[in-house]
Each structure stands twice: as C-alpha cells, then as structure tokens.
Amino acid sequence: MSSTPSLPDLASTDVVTLTQAVCDIPSVSGDEAVLADAVEAALSGFAHLEVLRDGDAVIARTRLGRDARVVVAGHLDTVPIRDNLPTRRRNESGELWGRGTVDMKGGVAVALHLAARLTEPAKDVTWVFYDNEEVDGDRNGLGRVARHHPDWLEADFAVLGEPSNGNIEGGCNGTLRAEVRLTGRTAHSARAWMGQNAIHDAADVLARLAAYEPAEIEVEGLVYREGLNAVGITGGVAGNMIPPECTVTVNYRFAPDKTPDQAFAHVREVLPGYEVTLTDAAPAARPGLEHPVAQDFVAAVSAVTGGAPRPKYGWTDVARFSALGIPAVNFGPGDPNLAHADDERVPTDQITAAAAALGAWLSPTTEEST
Amino acid sequence: MSSTPSLPDLASTDVVTLTQAVCDIPSVSGDEAVLADAVEAALSGFAHLEVLRDGDAVIARTRLGRDARVVVAGHLDTVPIRDNLPTRRRNESGELWGRGTVDMKGGVAVALHLAARLTEPAKDVTWVFYDNEEVDGDRNGLGRVARHHPDWLEADFAVLGEPSNGNIEGGCNGTLRAEVRLTGRTAHSARAWMGQNAIHDAADVLARLAAYEPAEIEVEGLVYREGLNAVGITGGVAGNMIPPECTVTVNYRFAPDKTPDQAFAHVREVLPGYEVTLTDAAPAARPGLEHPVAQDFVAAVSAVTGGAPRPKYGWTDVARFSALGIPAVNFGPGDPNLAHADDERVPTDQITAAAAALGAWLSPTTEEST
Numbered sequence: 073m074s075s076t077p078s079l080p081d082l083a084s085t086d087v088v089t090l091t092q093a094v095c096d097i098p099s100v101s102g103d104e105a106v107l108a109d110a111v112e113a114a115l116s117g118f119a120h121l122e123v124l125r126d127g128d129a130v131i132a133r134t135r136l137g138r139d140a141r142v143v144v145a146g147h148l149d150t151v152p153i154r155d156n157l158p159t160r161r162r163n164e165s166g167e168l169w170g171r172g173t174v175d176m177k178g179g180v181a182v183a184l185h186l187a188a189r190l191t192e193p194a195k196d197v198t199w200v201f202y203d204n205e206e207v208d209g210d211r212n213g214l215g216r217v218a219r220h221h222p223d224w225l226e227a228d229f230a231v232l233g234e235p236s237n238g239n240i241e242g243g244c245n246g247t248l249r250a251e252v253r254l255t256g257r258t259a260h261s262a263r264a265w266m267g268q269n270a271i272h273d274a275a276d277v278l279a280r281l282a283a284y285e286p287a288e289i290e291v292e293g294l295v296y297r298e299g300l301n302a303v304g305i306t307g308g309v310a311g312n313m314i315p316p317e318c319t320v321t322v323n324y325r326f327a328p329d330k331t332p333d334q335a336f337a338h339v340r341e342v343l344p345g346y347e348v349t350l351t352d353a354a355p356a357a358r359p360g361l362e363h364p365v366a367q368d369f370v371a372a373v374s375a376v377t378g379g380a381p382r383p384k385y386g387w388t389d390v391a392r393f394s395a396l397g398i399p400a401v402n403f404g405p406g407d408p409n410l411a412h413a414d415d416e417r418v419p420t421d422q423i424t425a426a427a428a429a430l431g432a433w434l435s436p437t438t439e440e441s442t
Numbered sequence: 443m444s445s446t447p448s449l450p451d452l453a454s455t456d457v458v459t460l461t462q463a464v465c466d467i468p469s470v471s472g473d474e475a476v477l478a479d480a481v482e483a484a485l486s487g488f489a490h491l492e493v494l495r496d497g498d499a500v501i502a503r504t505r506l507g508r509d510a511r512v513v514v515a516g517h518l519d520t521v522p523i524r525d526n527l528p529t530r531r532r533n534e535s536g537e538l539w540g541r542g543t544v545d546m547k548g549g550v551a552v553a554l555h556l557a558a559r560l561t562e563p564a565k566d567v568t569w570v571f572y573d574n575e576e577v578d579g580d581r582n583g584l585g586r587v588a589r590h591h592p593d594w595l596e597a598d599f600a601v602l603g604e605p606s607n608g609n610i611e612g613g614c615n616g617t618l619r620a621e622v623r624l625t626g627r628t629a630h631s632a633r634a635w636m637g638q639n640a641i642h643d644a645a646d647v648l649a650r651l652a653a654y655e656p657a658e659i660e661v662e663g664l665v666y667r668e669g670l671n672a673v674g675i676t677g678g679v680a681g682n683m684i685p686p687e688c689t690v691t692v693n694y695r696f697a698p699d700k701t702p703d704q705a706f707a708h709v710r711e712v713l714p715g716y717e718v719t720l721t722d723a724a725p726a727a728r729p730g731l732e733h734p735v736a737q738d739f740v741a742a743v744s745a746v747t748g749g750a751p752r753p754k755y756g757w758t759d760v761a762r763f764s765a766l767g768i769p770a771v772n773f774g775p776g777d778p779n780l781a782h783a784d785d786e787r788v789p790t791d792q793i794t795a796a797a798a799a800l801g802a803w804l805s806p807t808t809e810e811s812t
Contacts, residue, residue, distance in 0.1 A: 262756035278645035304678030386632035
C-alpha cells in the first residue's frame with residue numbers, strides 16, 4: 073500500500089531540508105491537494121496555531137491579542153515539472169536544484185519553519201499557503217480566500233515570499249494589455265493597388281514602440297522601471313490576399329504612480345489616432361514602506377542581509393494585498409530570473425538567511441526599531 | 443430514378459444557354475467527374491473530333507494535318523458554391539449570375555460551342571477541359587496531362603479562356619512567397635531590457651515594404667505592374683513575454699522580364715541584411731505575341747472587340763504553357779475582379795463576342811493577317 077506524502081516534523085527539521093521536502097511533493101497548479109493536505113497536517117499539531125482551510129488554501133494563525141497582525145503568505149503551486157524533480161542538493165555549490173526551489177517553495181518552507189517555532193511571536197501572525205498563483209488570475213487562491221473569508225486576511229502588513237534574492241522588493245509594477253487594430257482593405261495581391269495593406273500600416277505602430285523610452289519613476293524612494301512592448305502581432309488572410317487587418321498586442325508595465333486608467337491613457341498617447349482597446353489590466357502596488365511595521369521589517373532584514381529595499385518590476389500578489397488596503401512587500405529566497413526555468417535552483421544560504429531575518433523580526437526578543 | 447446530368451446538343455444550342463447549362467452542373471475542385479463525364483459525352487458524337495481523357499480532364503482534337511495547331515483550354519472546376527447556383531439570367535441587365543459564370547465556365551462554353559461547330563478549322567485545334575485549377579498547383583489537371591501525355595498538348599500557340607473581359611491578356615506576372623524572419627531574445631516583459639523584441643525589429647521591414655514603389659515593366663509592348671506586399675505576419679509567445687521571433691510573409695508579383703531566381707534576388711535587395719527564405723515560386727509568362735499565329739489571333743479579336751492586348755497581372759496557367767515552350771494568352775468573357783465573388787456574374791454579350799472572335803480566327807474563311 074502506498075503512503076500519503078507528508079512533511080517532516082516542522083519544529084525539528086532544518087529549513088533547507090524542509091524546502092527540499094516541500095519541493096518533492098509535486099503541486100503543479102490545479103494539483104495542489106496532496107501538498108495542501110500535507111501542509112495542513114504538519115501545522116495541525118501545534119497548540120499556538122488555529123488552522124483554517126478553503127479549497128487548497130491553508131491558513132494558520134496565532135491569536136495572542138498583539139497590537140499588530142502581519143500576514144506571511146506564499147503560494148503552494150508551481151509551473152509544470154520539466155524533468156527537474158525530485159530536487160537535487162549540490163553541496164559543492166551550496167545550491168538546491170529543482171522545480172519550485174525558487175518559485176516559491178523556499179519561501180513556503182521558511183514560513184512553515186517559523187510558523188511552528190514562533191509559539192509566541194511579537195506580532196500576531198497569519199500564515200497563508202495558497203493555490204493557483206501560476207495560472208489565470210480568476211483561479212488565484214489568495215483572491216478566492218479574500219472573497220470567501222476577507223476576515224482571514226485582515227492585517228497591518230503583509231510579506232509575500234516571492235523570490236527576491238533575499239532582498240525586500242517593495243510594491244510592484246502594474247500591467248495592462250491592449251490591442252492595436254489596423255484596418256485596411258482587401259484585394260487580390262496581383263492587383264495590390266486596389267487594396268490597402270493593414271500589415272504595412274503597422275510599421276508606424278511598431279516604430280513608435282521600438283523608439284519608446286520607458287520611464288523610471290520614483291515612488292516612496294524606490295525607482296520603478298517601466299516597459300511598453302509589443303508582445304504579439306497577427307495579420308493576413310491568405311498568401312495571395314492584401315491583408316485587411318492587423319492586430320498588435322501591447323503590454324505596458326507601469327509604475328505604482330499610475331492607476332490602470334492613467335496607464336491606458338498613456339498608451340493611447342504613445343499611439344495617437346490608432347484604434348486601441350484595453351483587454352486586461354492589473355493595478356500596481358505602492359511599496360508601503362512608510363508604515364511603522366514595514367520599517368521595522370526593513371530594519372530586521374537589513375540587519376541580516378545588509379541590503380536596502382528595491383522595487384519589484386514584475387506583477388505579484390502583493391497587489392492583491394494592496395487592493396485590500398494592506399501594505400505588502402516581496403521577500404523570499406531565490407533569483408526571480410530563474411523562476412520557471414528548467415535549471416531552477418536556489419542558494420541554500422538564501423533560505424537560511426530569509427528564515428533568520430523573518431524570525432528576528434517576529435521574535436519577541438527583537439527590539440522594535442524606532 | 444435520377445438522371446445523369448448532361449449538356450444540351452452542342453451544335454444546336456446558343457452559347458449563352460450552353461454557359462448556363464455548364465454552370466448548373468456543379469464542379470467544385472475535386473468534384474469535377476460529373477461535369478467531365480457530361481463534357482466527354484457531349485463531344486463524343488462528332489466525327490471530326492478525337493476525344494481523349496485523363497482523370498477528369500477531357501481533350502478533343504482535330505487531326506486535319508494543318509500547318510499550325512493551337513490549344514484552346516479551360517478549367518472545369520470552380521471555387522465552392524456560396525448559395526449562388528443554379529444560375530439566374532437577368533435579361534434586363536443582360537447578365538448571367540452564378541458560380542462559374544466568370545471563372546470560367548463562360549470560356550468553357552465558348553470552347554465547347556466552337557469545338558462542335560468548327561468541323562474544318564483553318565488550324566488544327568486541341569480543345570482542353572481540365573480539373574483542379576482552383577487548388578494547390580500539384581493537383582492541377584493541366585499539369586497532370588502535361589506529365590502523363592505531353593504529346594496531347596503539343597501546339598504552336600495556346601488560348602486560355604480565363605476571364606479577361608473579352609480582351610486578350612498576354613502572359614502573366616510570376617509570383618513568389620518568402621518569409622522574413624526576425625530573431626530576438628525572450629525575457630519576461632516585466633524585465634524587457636533583458637530581451638530583444640523581435641516584433642519591434644519588424645518595424646523596419648514593414649516600413650521598407652510600405653515605402654516600396656512597385657515597378658511597371660514593359661515586355662513585348664505590354665506593361666506589367668508589379669507588387670511587393672506583406673501578406674502575413676506572426677509573432678509573440680505569451681502576453682507577458684518579450685517575443686523572440688517574428689515572421690513576415692511577403693508576396694512578390696513580378697513581371698515576365700524576370701526568372702523566379704532574379705525575382706527572389708530583388709526581394710533580398712529590398713530587405714538587405716534580413717533572413718529571407720523563399721517558400722514557393724511560380725514563373726511569369728511572356729506574352730508571346732510576336733508569334734505569327736498570335737498576331738493572327740490579335741487581329742481577329744480586335745476586329746470583333748476593337749481592343750488591344752493588355753498584360754495579365756495575376757498568375758494563370760498560361761505560365762504552364764509558357765514552361766512547355768508554347769506562347770499563350772488569356773482570353774475569355776467575364777471581369778476577373780468578380781471571380782470567386784458571391785455576386786459572380788457575366789455580361790452575356792461578352793460570351794457571344796468571345797465566341798465570335800475565336801470562331802472568326804479559327805474559321806477557314808478567315809483571311810490570314812499579314
């Protein structure tokens with residue numbers, strides 16, 4: 073008979089071994105149930121934690137009546153496995169290789185490790201482990217919990233364990249997609265002068281995008297680098313027809329100084345006179361580092377890593393917290409450039425450093441920063 | 443019991459009624475057998491004709507030992523029917539409406555009409571009715587006959603009954619397609635500066651095509667108008683990825699002064715430094731109007747229509763005759779701009795005029811032009 077996969081005892085296992093164990097229970101988006109069961113079981117033995125569940129999201133929280141409550145969150149799912157599980161530990165390079173080691177089971181393991189050990193944290197903590205982050209936003213487990221149980225997420229500040237090389241990456245750029253539609257007039261290509269070539273008409277659109285110089289925008293002391301790019305183009309009916317239509321799909325990554333509406337207005341300014349349709353947008357998140365709890369966290373991390381907060385360029389679920397009115401930052405082990413890569417791998421000392429920094433911040437012995 | 447569709451007696455039916463009868467036997471490419479059977483049966487009653495068959499191609503020829511032999515050819519197939527059969531005759535406008543009336547059962551009916559009536563033509567005539575012209579070139583019935591029975595097509599000159607508004611349209615432009623491939627480097631679109639956007643790189647290719655001024659080239663007294671167009675474009679991997687590749691499909695319609703190799707070299711000159719791959723090419727055909735038999739034909743048509751030869755812009759099967767060393771022209775009733783259209787229709791007087799001109803040329807009473 074086969075045994076149900078389980079995690080080792082959280083209180084006695086080192087955080088790197090725990091990361092490896094979390095990675096070795098596969099949990100591609102939509103198939104997180106086995107890992108969610110293991111996480112729920114591993115957390116249920118601790119008297120200081122109340123464990124809750126919604127679908128494949130597991131929440132564990134202290135209820136100590138502290139002045140402040142923080143959320144520490146991480147998603148359980150990964151992108152598809154590419155022959156890169158089980159994990160392999162390379163002691164000579166100090167790395168752990170395999171799917172999820174970066175995005176983001178290192179962050180999940182740090183949270184599980186601390187959830188078990190911090191029996192009397194200085195702040196009340198809600199540990200959130202959720203499903204379906206790597207797929208369409210409407211399936212996102214954090215979004216679902218926010219809809220089903222908004223009270224479960226109430227907090228003064230949130231830390232999302234997305235890979236950030238162990239630095240604090242504040243807020244995130246927003247993102248929108250829009251379609252630029254060129255309309256011509258078809259004709260047989262042997263009599264091209266009777267038509268109007270919509271693909272040729274796209275030349276100016278692409279030239280404007282190629283010449284566009286993205287802005288660098290400072291928000292709360294962090295400099296966000298924007299980007300405006302064609303991410304798709306399609307046109308043409310048949311090999312002997314003048315194309316009557318061409319559509320350019322544009323992606324704009326915009327800094328947290330703009331709402332999605334303002335960002336779309338900017339895209340229309342860059343492409344004046346063109347038919348531009350917004351297809352989807354996700355708001356940016358301000359870094360939120362002005363909050364005293366956030367400054368406290370920055371000091372704790374800086375004491376361990378020596379690093380200062382940076383901006384996050386990619387869109388992450390910190391924007392969901394931001395939309396709930398909760399300042400949030402990204403903080404987790406792993407290089408985001410290796411997320412989703414076949415050679416995904418994390419330096420194990422980033423995992424232990426993240427656990428040390430987060431633990432120092434939440435431990436009752438930590439002095440509050442001024 | 444259902445009767446097998448048949449054509450009316452060729453010798454006693456007027457050519458417009460015959461056109462209608464030919465159109466009303468559906469013969470979409472690949473389904474020409476019923477019409478081919480009817481054509482074979484209708485031609486088989488005449489002692490002056492030898493009737494041959496290859497697949498759904500029917501050939502009827504005189505064997506009078508004349509000094510010259512000409513081919514008069516037309517394809518039996520049409521593009522798909524779009525609720526435009528049976529044909530409708532509109533006497534008030536003098537038009538016959540319906541699929542095939544233009545492309546090219548008018549030309550087929552003219553040939554059937556004359557094949558039956560010209561029992562002793564001034565030149566030996568090979569009447570060719572073939573299948574699968576409207577589909578991929580490798581299925582073309584004329585090409586198949588040329589491979590299976592090259593002797594059946596031997597001639598000094600060929601007239602192809604493709605719609606030309608009753609004018610002689612000499613030769614045809616060639617056509618080639620090529621792919622221009624831009625190669626960039628992918629990256630997450632939140633960190634666009636780490637990649638290179640291949641769609642943006644297509645801006646210059648499209649600008650060059652948009653600015654290109656197609657040549658007008660005189661060949662044997664006819665001016666061929668060329669065209670160089672993007673007919674397709676595709677690029678992009680995902681809405682959050684810098685596209686690593688973009689492909690522009692280009693169609694060049696080139697005058698009969700160029701071989702396909704020379705035409706492709708020209709495309710490469712227009713797009714210097716780009717990766718350009720030839721995907722397919724069909725040679726142009728020179729008008730061949732310098733041949734005495736051709737001049738004879740031009741004079742006969744001019745006597746009826748008053749018109750002078752023009753160039754053919756589109757590619758037609760005259761290029762197949764040209765490749766066999768047989769000068770060939772397009773000559774048939776119908777406006778080529780209405781070919782394949784839902785409102786395909788032909789003025790009936792173009793049908794009778796085409797029959798009169800072709801009949802005059804081939805009749806023994808015609809004086810040879812000098």
